[in-house]
Amino acid sequence: MLLKDIRDYQILFLSLFLVLGIGTRDWTLRPDLIVVAIGTCLITQLLAERAASIWPHLKPNIQNLFAQSKNSSPKLNFDLLKPQKTNSLRSAAITALSLCLLLRAEHYTTMIVAASLAILSKFIFQIGQKHFFNPANFGIIAALILTKDAWVSPGQWGEDWWYALLFAGTGGMVLKRVGRWDTTAAFLGSYAFLEAIRNIWLGWTWDVYFHRLMSGSLLLFALFMITDPRSIPNARISRFVWAACIALLAFILRNQFFISTSIFWALFALAPSTLLFDYLWSAPRFSWSFVNGRLSFPRRQELIT
Amino acid sequence: MKPFRILISLLLTFVAVICFAPTAWAFCGFYVAKADTKLYNKASQVIIAHDGNRTILTMANDYQGDVKDFALVVPVPVVLQKEQVRVGDPKIIERLDAFSAPRLVEYFDEDPCAEDYDMSRRQGAGTRGAPAASESRNRNEQNSFGVTIEARFSVGEYDILILSATESNGLQTWLIRNGYKIPTGAAQLLQTYIRQNMKFFVAKVNLGEFQKSGYQLLRPLQMAYESPRFMLPIRLGMINASAAQDLIIYILSPKGQTEVTNYRTVKVPSDSEIPVFVKKEFGDFYKAMFAKAYTQEDQKVAFLEYAWDISNCDPCSAEPLNQEELKGAGVFWINSSTPGNVFITRLHVRYTRDKFPEDLMFQETSNQQNFQGRYILRHPFEGEANCQAGQQYKRSLAERFEREAQNLAKLTGWNINDIRKKQPVSQSESRPFWRNIWN
Structure with missing residues (x-):
């Protein structure tokens, strides 16, 4: 069961x-905040799913209540009391870990x-069962806007080459399985x-150029955040264009407006455009259960289309 | 003598700053002497008071050559007018340095035989600084090198020109023709700042004014400007320098700690108990410890030496700066009627060309965690201690001295045997084990 789902790998890597960040990078991250982040994510996920x-x-019940209140006693639908399957706790855990890694x-x-x-x-x-904001990115931007004491440390990873290798290796493993390496390539390529x-x-x-590109935070973003298959465009061509747009916006925000967290703002601003891209280029929507079989995602996509 | 080398090694980059979209803002600078002079390179010090897009920058002047040869070039983001530039009080930087420097604290063990035996701290003391650390406006005076004098004014003992340029070779030629010695290789770097629409702040000393002022040394220059860019250009100062240069940056913010965004910000090792003899050689200790940490971090991080809220600190680690002193340091968001927070961050950057290719970029965060580089000396109780607790205490000392020696060796990389030789010999060391029960 364990490590069957590709998200288990992602949880493991994050x-x-x-652990590496806290152990070797002198972070100001507090353990109590990690517990709070993970707890809140899981509880919110359970409640919201429920x-x-x-x-x-509930909706037909309420409608029934209004429609039938005059003549007969309402027929209640008791389906809602049946226990529900929760299958997105993994995603919630990934969101929580991403927040712990990035948000202070x-x-x-x-x-x-x-x-x-x-x-x-x-x-x-x-819209149509597809969320278009990356959850962790949304949480980060929400905290930056709504609270006064949140910040992101873009320099926290430094620019060591072995971190770059680690991120690229682990990220590559996940991306190969979910078939979203194109997004990372388009983003990093355009930005570079x-x-x-x-x-x-x-x-x-x-x-100077390599120093700017070797930033651990940039690589982590490109390999683990921008590639969330559930919230990004479905068609490959639209993912290319979409990722390039994010790179352009991030570049402008960083170099013209001197925003050190420009990549997060760029993703946040362009996330809703996913809908437009899906409208322009249609393709089967991503599902986690989809990639958990033996077939690779591109192969399955071929079979379906 | 290789005047160029010396000059260049002196190029201290100062400071930082800003740039906003329409009008680029940024500072960075170097000294250019007009004659061959013997100069010394010390740690440069910069104070940046920053809130939102507003910045007041104070550059300590550590120039030690002949005053008549002093000249300074700093790229600035916009044309500064006379009222945006002033001469600061050199004492403020000394005060900030002393206030925020890594320090030793001493505790004295109590008599272990006294009624209530406890190792409570009796005294925290002893601080030592870490190794350190005619107006006429003549706009649009165009000449053939594409260099325009945007403003010309005098402030205190300084004569200041604000230049804009269209082309780096022209600027270099203009500076050389006007008697400034520009290091070779400067043109290419000047180019990058010109392309960002920056101006150049050029200061020379007006000897008449300097003699009238009665000061022995040149005073710091302060500049005020508004821009979202929060950075400190260090590249110009490294043009041909081969040795590492030290830069101490004091950043004052109403919000919280400031960190570097394009390099890691790392705390210096702190809170270690070290042998008492270090009191006499704290300077050497700190230098060795810093050098070790610097090497361990691969020479490419900014070190945090101090972070504290000084407007309402309780406890304060040292006598906090009063409101007048804060004003002198450029804190512009508080006055007697509107008190506000002042959070000080002291960063120590030792940079070389190969490890620091990019200028330093900063961001203020809401991080309110206090931090100080602090090293603890615990003086053992010297008197007679004949009670049982006293015997036990004496025996425990040997272990403690050894632990302290190892801490010191680990922090500084000094030879552990040399350290042990300097340690006091614990009397209980030769005590046979059976004395424990057959006393």
Whole structure:
């Protein structure tokens, strides 16, 4: 059972990064905040799933109540009391770990706001069963906007090459299984291209360029956040375009407006455009159960289309 | 003598700053002497008071050559007018340094035979600084090198020019023709700042004013500007420098700790108990410890030496700066009617060209955690201690001395045997084990 789901790998890798970060990178991360983030994410996920599954049954009940209140006693539908399967706790755990890796806060309340809004965003901002905000990214931006004591440390990983290798290796394993390496390639490729143009124009030497691209935070974002298959466009061509747009926006925000957390704002701003891309280029929607069989995702996609 | 080398090794980059979209803002600078002079390179110190897009930058002047040869070039983001530049009080930087420097604290063990035996701290004391650390406006005076004098004014003992340029070779030629010695290789770097629409702040000393002022040393220059860019250019200062340079940055913010966004920010090792003899050689100890930590982190991180809220600190680690002193350091968001927070972050960056290719970028965070580089000396009780607890105490000392020696060796990389030789010999060391029960 364990490690059968590709998300188990992701949980394993993110936990590994967390342990490495705390152990070797001198982070100001507090253990109590990790507990709060994980607890809030899981509880919110359970409650929200429960509420979401009750709602379709509750709705006819309420309608019945209004329609029939005059002549007969309402017929209640008791389906809603049946226990519901919860299958997204893994996703909630991934969201919680991503928040722990990226978001820093002074108070519990901030972490609770970030974690609960991150999970709720999946249920609130969805169209046709597909949520379009990356939950962890939504939580981070929500905390940055709504609270006064949240921050993100872009320099926390430094720019060691062995971190880059670790991220690329583990990220590559997950991406190969879910078939979303194209998003990472498009994002990093476009971003690297834009930075190269800027570097040449300003006349910096190339070590400046590599220093900017080797940032651990950038790689972690490109390999683990922007590739969440559930919230990004379904068709490969649209993922290419979409990721390139995020790279362009992140580049502008960083170099023209000097926002150190530009990648998170860029993803947040362009996440809703996923809907447009899905409308323009249709493709089967991603499902986790889909990749958990033996067939690789691209192969399955071929079989279906 | 290789004047260029010396000059270049002196190029201290100072400071930082800013740039916003329409008008680019940024600082960075270097000294250019007008003659061959013997110069010394010390740690540069910079104070940045920052809130939102507003910054007041204070550059300590550590120039030690002949004042008549002093010249400084700092790229700045916009044209600064006379009222945006002033001369600061050199004492403020000394005060900030002393306040935030890594320190030793001493505790004295109590008589273990006294009624209530406890090792409570009796005294915390002893601080030592860590090794350190005619107005006429003539706009649009165009000449053939594409260099424009945007402003020209005098502040205190300094004559200041604000230049803009369209092309780096032109700027280099202009500076050389006007008697400034520009390090070779500067043109390419000047180019990157010109492309970002920056201006160049050029300061020379007005000897007449300097003699009138009666000061022995040049005073710090302060600049005020508004821009979202929060950075400190260090590249110009490294043009041909081969040796590592030290930069101490004091960042004052109403919000909380400030960190570097494009390099890691790492706390210096702190809170270790070390042997008492270090009191006499704390400077050497700190230098060795810093060098070890610097090597361990692969020479490419910024070290956090101090972080504290100084406006309402309780406890305060040292006598906090009063409101006048804070104002002198550039804190512009508080006055007697509106008290506000002042959080100080002291960063120590030792940088070389190969490990620090990019200018330093900062961000203020809401991190309120206090931190200080702090090293603990525990003086053993020296008197007679004949009671049982006293005997036990004496025996425990040997173990403690050894632990302290190992801490010290680990922190500094000094030879553990040399350290042990300097340690006091615990009397109980030669005590046979049977004395424990057959006394």
